[in-house]
Amino acid sequence: MKILDMLRGRTERRAEDPSWNALVNGGNNTTAGSYVDAKSAESISAVFACVQALSESTACLPLHTYRRNEDGSRERADGHWLSRVLERPNDYQSGMELRECMTASVLLNGNGYARKEFNGAGEVTALHPMHPGRMSIVKLDSGRYRYDYTDDQGRPVRLLADEVLHLRDRTEPGSIVGKSRVTIARESLGLALSLRTHGAASFGRGARPASVLYNDGKQDLNSEQLTAIRGVMDSYSSPANAGKTLVMGVRGLKLENIGLSNEDAQWLEAMNFSVTEVCRMFRVPPILVQTLEQASYNNVESLGEQFVKFSLTRWLNLWESAISHQMLGPIARQRFYAEHAVDALLRGTAGERAEFYAKALNNEPWMDVDEVRRLENLPPRPNAS
Incomplete structure (x- = not known):
């Protein structure tokens, strides 16, 4: 029998196993009377907007592979196998599509999974996303973890931790299963669903x-x-x-x-409050979900910077850390790593950039002209004849 088959062997699933008890987002009824799971939560426009703001921004940022040099500098390693698999993880998805899909899965379910494919040299050649609702994690007697998955044909598939790229939200002590934000905020989301149902039913029965x-x-x-x-x-x-x-x-x-009744005004106020609650749940500035009550010309740029620093950074670090520790071996990760290029999101106006470059090039310069041109996506100057 192969060693991998032995490690995947039968193990009793204990009732106190936290990874079994925290199985992803099973959904439940709320006090407000609405059933809440990942699917129903995403039907709330504010939830969908927050998830898209985070997953789209994460996926659209360039993700480069770098090599550390002995002198402390770094250089792009576009020819490395990690760069290739991040650019094209499988035959049916681009790297952007995979990262958007898995980031949204973590936001809604607490976990995102992808099965790794390897070549003979032990390098990852492909990543295939797996549905979080069909995955359970079992802790083996050895202390390691096994991933039990049900494929599209209903067949059980057993995978070791080394065969799965696992992204997860915050976990409980003693567990590696991420906690679903939808489950944690179920009552708030149930209220939002009930308010929406009430409004739709009122208009459906007869408009005033x-x-x-x-x-x-x-x-x-x-x-x-x-x-x-x-x-x-x-x-x-x-x-x-x-x-x-x-x-x-x-x-x-x-x-x-006939004017707006007090009941209607309270309903509208409650709907607006539910949007704020959802934004608080995902830590997304309300302006990014088209709630513009507190927006002004002066604070839009500041809110964008806050989004990058306080909302998006957590998900960028999640990807970079998972790639380093789950796709690279101990020796390889000392030389190679993946990092997002967030400069595009933090770029100032043309005047602000010109002032910054002027300071970098004058007096005691710490940049040269070609470095500035590269930051502006311009080709290097032609060599002087």
Whole structure:
């Protein structure tokens, strides 16, 4: 029997095993009456926007492989196998698509998994994402971990930790399974879902007209007139007639406008508060999910810098650390590493960059012109003849 098969052997799944008890985001009902899991949570526009802001930004940033030189400098190692697999992890995904997919999985489920493929030299040649809902992690008697996965055909697949790239959110002590933010904030998300359902049901049952005509009391309305009025009112059971004015062929009717009720105002306020709660959950500035109440011309740039420093950095470091410790061996990681290029997100205006470069090139220069041109995505100057 092969050594890998022995290590993947049968192991009793203990009831107290934290990795088994924390199995990803099974979903549950909330006090507000809504069922919350990763799928229903993502249907909330604020959740979707926060997840996309973090996963898209992480995936779109260039991820380069570098080699450390003995003199302390570094250089791009684009020909290294790690650079190739990060650029094209499999036959059906680009590196950007894989990183967006797995980052979103961690944000919604707490964990993101990809199965590694190796060549004869032990180098990773491909990464295949795996659905977090079909994965469980078992701690072996040896202290190592085994990943039990159910494939698309329903067949069980056993993998060792070295065969899986595992990205995870914050974990509990003694466990390597990430905690799902959707599970932690289930009650807040359940309230947001219930508020949305309440609003949709209210409009679906019948939209309130913008104004109404009423009798001035000078004449009584007969049954035919009341029937006509009731028929017109019934036509407003469709949201398509929302905001239209009622017109009735009966004398003695007066127009009265209907404003926003206190109940409607409280509902709108609660909806806005739920957006803030979701942004707090993912640590995303509300301006990035198109909530512009507190935005101004002066603070938009500052909020962008805060997003990079306090929201995005955690997910960039997650990828860089996982690549270093789960894809490179102990010797290889001393010379090679992967790092995102965040300069594009932190670039100032043309005037600010010009001032910065001027300081770097004058007096006691610590940059040369070709280094500046490279930062501006310009080719090197031609050699002087």
